Amino acid sequence: MPIKILSVDDSRTIRLIVGRTLRPYDCVLCEAANGEEGLATAAREKPDIILLDVTMPVMDGVTMLTKLKEDPELKAIPVIMLTAESGRDNVIHIARLGVRDYLVKPFKEDQLIDKVGRIVPLKKKEAAAPVAAPATAA
Amino acid sequence: MQDGASYQELSRRYGFAPKLESASRLTQLVSRQDSDLDEITKVIDKDPVLRKRLLRVANPDAENEIEYTVETVEDALMRNGMGCVLVLAMSTPLAQALTKSFQTMLSLKLEDIDRNAAEPLQGEHLLGTISFSGKIEGRVYLRMNLASARDIAAGILGISPGELTDTNEITDAAGELLNIMTGNFKSNLCDAGLDCRLQTPEVKLSTDFQTPSVPGGGLEHLAFRAGKIQLFVDVTANPWSD
Numbered sequence: 279m280p281i282k283i284l285s286v287d288d289s290r291t292i293r294l295i296v297g298r299t300l301r302p303y304d305c306v307l308c309e310a311a312n313g314e315e316g317l318a319t320a321a322r323e324k325p326d327i328i329l330l331d332v333t334m335p336v337m338d339g340v341t342m343l344t345k346l347k348e349d350p351e352l353k354a355i356p357v358i359m360l361t362a363e364s365g366r367d368n369v370i371h372i373a374r375l376g377v378r379d380y381l382v383k384p385f386k387e388d389q390l391i392d393k394v395g396r397i398v399p400l401k402k403k404e405a406a407a408p409v410a411a412p413a414t415a416a
Numbered sequence: 417m418q419d420g421a422s423y424q425e426l427s428r429r430y431g432f433a434p435k436l437e438s439a440s441r442l443t444q445l446v447s448r449q450d451s452d453l454d455e456i457t458k459v460i461d462k463d464p465v466l467r468k469r470l471l472r473v474a475n476p477d478a479e480n481e482i483e484y485t486v487e488t489v490e491d492a493l494m495r496n497g498m499g500c501v502l503v504l505a506m507s508t509p510l511a512q513a514l515t516k517s518f519q520t521m522l523s524l525k526l527e528d529i530d531r532n533a534a535e536p537l538q539g540e541h542l543l544g545t546i547s548f549s550g551k552i553e554g555r556v557y558l559r560m561n562l563a564s565a566r567d568i569a570a571g572i573l574g575i576s577p578g579e580l581t582d583t584n585e586i587t588d589a590a591g592e593l594l595n596i597m598t599g600n601f602k603s604n605l606c607d608a609g610l611d612c613r614l615q616t617p618e619v620k621l622s623t624d625f626q627t628p629s630v631p632g633g634g635l636e637h638l639a640f641r642a643g644k645i646q647l648f649v650d651v652t653a654n655p656w657s658d
Contacts, residue, residue: 288616289592290585294573295521333599335616362513362599364432365606366423373426380430383596384513384520389431 281305281398284325286316286342287360288334292383296329296360299387303400313337317345320352326398329390330377332361332368340368343375356397360385435604436512438463442505443608446498447552447655453493456501460489470496470504472530473636479532496634503634506601507651510556511638513600514649517593522571524642534639534646537561542587543622544594550612552605554630554653558594559622564645565590587619594619597649610655630654 283305285296293309300307308323310316314337320328328346332339339361347353356378364382372380379393394400421429442459445451460466467489474492475484486492493501511528518526542565544558560568569589570577580586594617602614629635633654640647 289588289595291569291572291589291592298574333595333614333616362596363603364600365603367606367611368603369426369430370421370423373421380426380432382430382432383599384517386520 281327281400282308282323282325283394283398284308284310284316284319284323284328285360286310286313286319286328286334286339287331288312289331292331292360295387296390299390300394302402303391304403305400313339313342313345316342317349317352320346320355321349324352325355327394328355328357329360329394330357332359332363332372340372340375343372343377347376358393358397360390435607436509438466439505439508440604440607442466443502443604443610446502446505447608447610451498453490457489457493460493460501466504466508469508469528470501473500473504477532480530498634500634500636502655503636503651503653506605506653507636507638507649509604510597510601510649510651511640513597514593514640514647517596518642522568522642524571524645526640526642526645526647529639529641531637531639531648534641534648537625537646537648540621540623542590542619543624544590544617544619546594546598546617547615548598548602548605548612548653549615550610552610552612552653552655554633554651556594556598556601557627557648557650558590558597559625559648559650560590560646562621564647567645568593591617591619601651627652 285293287293288311297307308319308325310319312334330339359372359377359380362383378397381393438459445456460470470489470492471484474486474495478484486495515526518524537559541559541561545555547555565586566577566580569586570580572589598614605612627650630652633652635652638649
C-alpha cells in the first residue's frame with residue numbers, strides 16, 4: 279500500500295512543489311486548500327501524514343490542528359507544519375497542540391523528504407520494467 | 417503528543433535557522449516609546465547590514481556611498497526618527513527571507529540593490545500586498561514587471577516560462593513569495609512583543625505605483641535584482657497607533 283500524504287495549503291504553488299518533491303516516491307498525495315477542506319479530506323482519506331500550513335483563509339492551520347487533535351479518529355495522524363511563521367509563541371503553541379515536526383518556508387525539497395521519511399517509510403517507486411526484447415528466430 | 421519544551425529546545429529539534437539577533441533586538445528597542453537612542457545606535461553600529469541600509473535611507477538622493485552627506489548612524493537616526501528605524505529593523509528579516517527564497521526555490525542569488533540603481537517599473541505590473549494588524553499596523557507591497565513574474569513562477573515550478581499558460585499560476589507564485597517574506601517578518605515582530613496577524617495576500621495587475629504610508633509610521637523602499645529579474649518591496653508600519 280502506498281503512503282497517503284495530505285497537503286493542506288492555500289497556495290497552489292506550494293502544493294505543486296510538494297507534489298513534485300514526492301513524485302519519485304511510492305505515495306498518494308491528497309490536497310486541500312484550507313483547514314476546513316483539510317479536516318474533511320483527513321476524515322475521508324485517513325492519510326498517513328499531514329503537511330499543514332498556518333495562514334489560510336476559511337480555517338487556518340492552528341484551528342485545523344486543534345480540531346484534528348480533538349477527534350479520536352484523526353488525532354493520531356502525524357502532522358508536519360509547513361509554514362513561513364516561526365515566531366516563538368506560535369511555535370510553542372503549535373508544539374503543545376501536538377506536531378511531529380516543523381518545516382519553515384522556504385524549504386529545500388530534500389528537507390521535506392527527510393522530515394517525512396523520518397515519520398513514514400518513504401520508498402522510491404520501482405523503475406518501470408524494461409520492455410522485453412523481441413524473441414529472435416532461431 | 418503534548419509538548420512542554422522551550423522555544424530553544426523546539427528550535428533545535430526542528431532544525432530552525434538562527435534568527436537575526438540584531439534585528440530582533442532593534443525591533444524590541446524601537447517598539448518601546450521610551451527607547452534609548454544610544455542603545456539603538458550601538459545595535460545598528462554593530463551590524464554592517466543594518467548600518468548600510470540606515471545610511472542609504474538617510475541619503476535618499478545619493479547615487480552611491482561617496483555622495484552620502486549623512487555619514488553616521490547617530491545623524492541618520494536624528495534625521496529619520498524612530499519610525500524609520502523600526503521599518504528598517506523589520507525589513508531586514510523580510511529581505512533575508514526573500515533572498516533565501518530565491519536561493520532555495522529558484523537557485524538564484526538575489527542582491528539587495530540601491531533603489532536608485534534599479535531600472536524603474538513602468539506601466540502594468542504585478543502588485544502583491546499583504547496587511548498586518550494587531551499591536552502594529554502596516555502593509556507590505558511587492559511589485560515586479562510581468563516578465564519577472566513569469567520567470568519567478570516558472571523557476572519555482574521547475575518549468576520553462578513558455579510552458580506557463582495559466583495566469584493564476586503566476587499570481588499564486590508571487591503571492592506565495594509575499595507570504596513567505598511576510599511570515600518570516602511577522603515572526604520577528606511577534607518575538608519582539610508586537611503581536612499581529614497577517615491577512616491573506618492579494619495579487620493583481622496594476623498600474624498604480626503609489627505606496628501610501630501608514631499614518632504616523634515609517635516607510636522603507638527596497639529593491640532587489642537577480643539577473644533580469646527586479647523586485648521592488650515597500651514596507652510601511654506603525655507600532656504606536658494605539
